[in-house]
Amino acid sequence: MPYRKGVAHLSANFLQVVNIIFVTMRRVTSSHFFMYLRQLQKHSPLLTALVIIFICAQLFVILIWGIVITPFYNYGMFSEVIKVKNAYQIFEVELNGKRLRGKDFSPQKWDKILLPLQFYAGIKTSNQLYKSDIKRLLYKMRIPANDANFLLTCNYQQFENWYKDYLQDVTNQKIEAFAVSYRNYQYHSNKLQTSPTAIPLSQICR
Amino acid sequence: MLSKLLNGLFLFQVKPFLFNNRFDLFTWMIMKTGLHQWLLNNPYGWIVCDVFFYSMPLLYLFAYKTSTRLVSAAAVVMLVVNFIYIQCYTLYPTSSVEGFIAWLLFPFLLMCITLKNFYFILHALRYFFLFFITSAAVWKFVQGGIFNIEQMSGILLFQHKEYLASSPDSWYTSFIYWLVSRPYISYFLYLTATVLELSFITGFFTRKRDYFLVGASIVFLLTDSFLMRIPYWEITPFLITLVFSKYSFPSSATFKERNRLV
Numbered sequence: 056m057p058y059r060k061g062v063a064h065l066s067a068n069f070l071q072v073v074n075i076i077f078v079t080m081r082r083v084t085s086s087h088f089f090m091y092l093r094q095l096q097k098h099s100p101l102l103t104a105l106v107i108i109f110i111c112a113q114l115f116v117i118l119i120w121g122i123v124i125t126p127f128y129n130y131g132m133f134s135e136v137i138k139v140k141n142a143y144q145i146f147e148v149e150l151n152g153k154r155l156r157g158k159d160f161s162p163q164k165w166d167k168i169l170l171p172l173q174f175y176a177g178i179k180t181s182n183q184l185y186k187s188d189i190k191r192l193l194y195k196m197r198i199p200a201n202d203a204n205f206l207l208t209c210n211y212q213q214f215e216n217w218y219k220d221y222l223q224d225v226t227n228q229k230i231e232a233f234a235v236s237y238r239n240y241q242y243h244s245n246k247l248q249t250s251p252t253a254i255p256l257s258q259i260c261r
Numbered sequence: 262m263l264s265k266l267l268n269g270l271f272l273f274q275v276k277p278f279l280f281n282n283r284f285d286l287f288t289w290m291i292m293k294t295g296l297h298q299w300l301l302n303n304p305y306g307w308i309v310c311d312v313f314f315y316s317m318p319l320l321y322l323f324a325y326k327t328s329t330r331l332v333s334a335a336a337v338v339m340l341v342v343n344f345i346y347i348q349c350y351t352l353y354p355t356s357s358v359e360g361f362i363a364w365l366l367f368p369f370l371l372m373c374i375t376l377k378n379f380y381f382i383l384h385a386l387r388y389f390f391l392f393f394i395t396s397a398a399v400w401k402f403v404q405g406g407i408f409n410i411e412q413m414s415g416i417l418l419f420q421h422k423e424y425l426a427s428s429p430d431s432w433y434t435s436f437i438y439w440l441v442s443r444p445y446i447s448y449f450l451y452l453t454a455t456v457l458e459l460s461f462i463t464g465f466f467t468r469k470r471d472y473f474l475v476g477a478s479i480v481f482l483l484t485d486s487f488l489m490r491i492p493y494w495e496i497t498p499f500l501i502t503l504v505f506s507k508y509s510f511p512s513s514a515t516f517k518e519r520n521r522l523v
Contacts, residue, residue: 088388088465094510095381102378106385113392125287125348125358126365130393131400132357136408137415139441143422157424158431162490163268167275169423170354174281181281189282189289204295205282217278217302224276225269240426242418245442247426 122192142241146172147253149234150226167225172235175214176259178207209260262315264494270355271315272300272346273307277353285358291348300349314346321371333372340368362393363498376511387502391464394478398458407455413447414440420489450488457481464503471503478503 096103116127123129146169148155157165185205193200223230238253265271280297291297300306317339324335343364351358366386373379401407409415417437418425425434440447457477463470478500485491 086466087468091381091384091388098377098381102381106381109385117396121284123285125285125344126362128359128362129400130359130397131404132359132397133412133416134397134400134404134406136405136412137419138409138411139415139418139444143418145422145426147427154427156428156431157421158428158433161268162486162492163270165424165490166356167269167354171278174279174354177281178279184282184284188284192286193289198289198293200289200293201295204292204298205289207279214278217276221276221278224274240422245438246429247418247422249426 140242142239142250143247145238145240145247147236147238148172148222149232150222150228151231151233155226164225168222171218171221172256175209175218175256176237178209178260182206211257211260215256271307271311272350273304273311275350275353275355276304276307277301279354280352283352283358287344288348288352288358291345292352296345297349297352310346310349313342317342329374332374336368336371339371340365343368360493360495363496367498380508380511383502383505386499387506388465390496390499390502391461391474393496393499394458394461394481398455398461401455401458407452410448411444413451414442414444416451417441417447417488420491424490450484454481454484468506471506475500475503 092103092106095106112124113127116123117129120129148168155168160168182205185202189205190200190202218235219230219233222233235256236253237256237259239250240247241250242248266274269275277297277300279301282292300310317335321332321335321339324331347358347361347364351361366389370379370382370386373382406412418441421434421437425437428434440450457480460477461474464474478497482493482497485493
């Protein structure tokens with residue numbers, strides 16, 4: 056009967072799946088990693104406990120996803136969906152009337168030029184992160200937090216003075232004039248093309 | 262160390278002026294002390310921190326040459342100094358904290374004064390490295406990056422936007438635009454990197470392919486450096502764990518003679 060055949064077929068499939076799971080489990084438990092754990096357990100229960108605590112802490116950080124606890128991180132760099140956008144906000148740095156070009160600097164030096172600008176622009180977000188989440192979580196854990204240790208104020212004049220000196224060191228150029236803007240670029244015809252809309256750095260963090 | 266000095270990456274060369282918060286419970290504990298605030302615009306503080314951090318290997322060497330008892334103590338000091346320095350350093354506009362993971366974990370290996378403990382911690386670090394790379398591949402599936410054909414084109418534009426806009430006449434710009442405009446080719450690179458990362462899972466089952474994994478890591482680091490302009494070289498100490506994994510568990514017979522490392 057087709058019904059009986061169907062049941063027999065299904066149970067055969069089920070047994071096959073169980074078998075595959077069983078074989079996989081056996082392979083996993085006889086893997087080098089489990090052998091290591093067994094050897095470690097024989098050698099030192101204390102060390103085994105420490106290794107297992109480390110593994111559990113790492114799994115915990117993965118499961119709660121979002122917050123990390125040094126040295127347990129999530130290594131998901133560039134794993135979220137990133138699409139080609141039509142517009143990008145780009146920092147432009149001009150020194151003595153000439154624009155700084157990425158090709159003239161090593162990756163590390165180029166990062167040194169751009170990162171402080173990104174951090175300055177990120178002050179508001181950073182303060183917001185503290186106000187909305189960090190403070191709340193610390194309070195929940197009954198850990199008193201001092202706002203001054205987590206908050207920064209946007210003082211453009213101070214930042215400009217500091218960045219000017221800093222840039223002088225990074226580029227080895229004496230600075231007579233310098234300007235930074237945050238310009239909108241359109242991506243079309245396979246190129247980033249400049250647009251007239253730009254925000255001066257002084258307006259980014261207010 | 263020399264490379265850091267030449268690239269201006271010591272704390273006294275970074276001259277921290279501002280910081281950004283991040284979502285790390287341990288970092289908040291360090292921030293609560295106010296140390297990172299104290300270091301802002303504090304040239305003497307930068308030099309003191311740099312001296313502490315970069316002299317730790319010398320301290321360890323000194324302890325190693327002097328007395329067995331001091332070795333573990335020196336490694337503990339190194340661990341504490343590394344944790345504090347790296348927490349503060351990565352709060353400033355420098356680089357991401359994840360790249361410093363070897364600085365944070367290797368002091369545990371240096372704490373070992375017996376061959377057996379050294380063997381087990383070395384292997385623990387090897388497994389950690391395998392997890393580190395494999396999980397990077399798994400995240401690409403979990404977060405969906407691997408299912409997006411535009412992924413690598415999007416990453417390249419996002420990562421190099423300032424470079425591309427500032428140097429339109431450079432060969433590197435032409436190369437990146439070439440990749441961006443061919444999403445299937447750039448996606449193939451992303452997919453290859455993911456498969457390469459995923460291949461590290463074999464290390465949990467066997468040590469026989471560790472040399473392949475060393476090669477894969479080097480290819481990965483070189484590509485990262487060239488294609489993404491991300492120097493991730495500070496994780497290279499983990500390659501040592503793959504190179505030395507071929508040595509088996511010290512047997513009891515030889516163990517008595519070679520038990521003490523120092």
